[in-house]
Amino acid sequence: MRRRVLAHRGLVAGLAVLGLILAAAALAPLLAPHDPYRQALMERLVQPVWYADGSWDHPLGTDHLGRDYLSRLLFGARVSLLIGFATALLSGLIGTTLGVCAGYFGGRVDMVVTFLVTVRLSTPVVLVALAVVALFGGSLQVVVGVLGALLWDRFAVVMRSSTLQVRSQEYVTAAQAVGCSVLRVILGEILPNVLNNLIIVATLEMAHAILLEAALSFLGLGVQPPLPSWGLMVAEGRDNLFFEPWLITIPGVALFLLVLSINLVGDGIRDVTAPESRM
Numbered sequence: 001m002r003r004r005v006l007a008h009r010g011l012v013a014g015l016a017v018l019g020l021i022l023a024a025a026a027l028a029p030l031l032a033p034h035d036p037y038r039q040a041l042m043e044r045l046v047q048p049v050w051y052a053d054g055s056w057d058h059p060l061g062t063d064h065l066g067r068d069y070l071s072r073l074l075f076g077a078r079v080s081l082l083i084g085f086a087t088a089l090l091s092g093l094i095g096t097t098l099g100v101c102a103g104y105f106g107g108r109v110d111m112v113v114t115f116l117v118t119v120r121l122s123t124p125v126v127l128v129a130l131a132v133v134a135l136f137g138g139s140l141q142v143v144v145g146v147l148g149a150l151l152w153d154r155f156a157v158v159m160r161s162s163t164l165q166v167r168s169q170e171y172v173t174a175a176q177a178v179g180c181s182v183l184r185v186i187l188g189e190i191l192p193n194v195l196n197n198l199i200i201v202a203t204l205e206m207a208h209a210i211l212l213e214a215a216l217s218f219l220g221l222g223v224q225p226p227l228p229s230w231g232l233m234v235a236e237g238r239d240n241l242f243f244e245p246w247l248i249t250i251p252g253v254a255l256f257l258l259v260l261s262i263n264l265v266g267d268g269i270r271d272v273t274a275p276e277s278r279m
Contacts, residue, residue: 004272011268017261021254025077032071033059037226040066048246060250063236069247073254076228080210080258083144083223087209088202090148095155096198100186102156103163113156120153129212133221143222147209158201162194169193196273203266207259214255230255 006012024031044066047054054061060069102113132146166172167190175185191198214231216222223229225236230251237247 008268008272010264011272014261014264014268017257018265021077021258021261022081024074025081028071028074028078032068032074033057034068034071036067036071036075036228038067042066045240045244047244048250061244061246063233063247064240069233069250072228072233073230073251076230076233076251077254077258079140079223079227079229080213080255083140083147083213084206084210084262086144087147087151087213088206090144091150091152091205091209092155092198092202094148095152095201096159098152099156099159099161100163100190100194103160104167104182104186104190110160113160117153117156120150123150125150125212126215129216130219130221133216137224140223140227143213143216147212151205151209151212154205155198155201158197159194162197163190166190166193196269200266200270203262203269207262207266210255210259210262 040062043058043062044064046058046062046066048061048069049056049059051061058068058070060073062068063072098113098116102110128150129146133142136142172185172189175189180188213222213229214234217229217231218235220235223232225232233251234248234255237244237251240247
């Protein structure tokens, strides 16, 4: 397994970038040169160091309120990662439960779950998220709850298909024959054998949730200021797009690298764990 992982360049690159972002988020209080919430209007819109008027006191410059951009970028990574992980966990719990039940029990349970998936797929995610967030207010908890309740369909579809393939295997039949309970069969025999597909879907939905949060924050209905968020940083910098384009470029590139690294990790896990790669 280690040899296959090291031989997969996309997976190695994704793990390296994602590891750097995770380390930066974890060490944000130590790495941040300033308080990300401190406003200094006398130092507003200081340019990054690669500009002629840049200063090493603010390596990535300051925003329209004089807040240090590097500090907000580091703490914003925490927000994006928290939303990605929490949304994937919540939606994965809902979708996996429905998908495994549909695949294992079949019959009417399968029909009900299939109907719920059809209803969910006919619902526009962005419009529903905008409506709910506008109704209940934008906060970290509301955004995670809304996205988690809307992004479970892919988990359900994949887990249903995987469970249908696994439930006819001999080890599942043997567990049923010796009198194992349904819960024991599902937790001990089925879930461990569909875990690979679950991890792959989780990485994709994590990236999807991060992008949706950035879109909601850009529209002013996601994470609310002064909490640092990369989507919110892009929204706050759009008024100075033509004069200070780095206000949008820096958080935009950070968001791109985070989503790209998560997708590379997901694709890499799929490739190195595929049956044909084990031969």
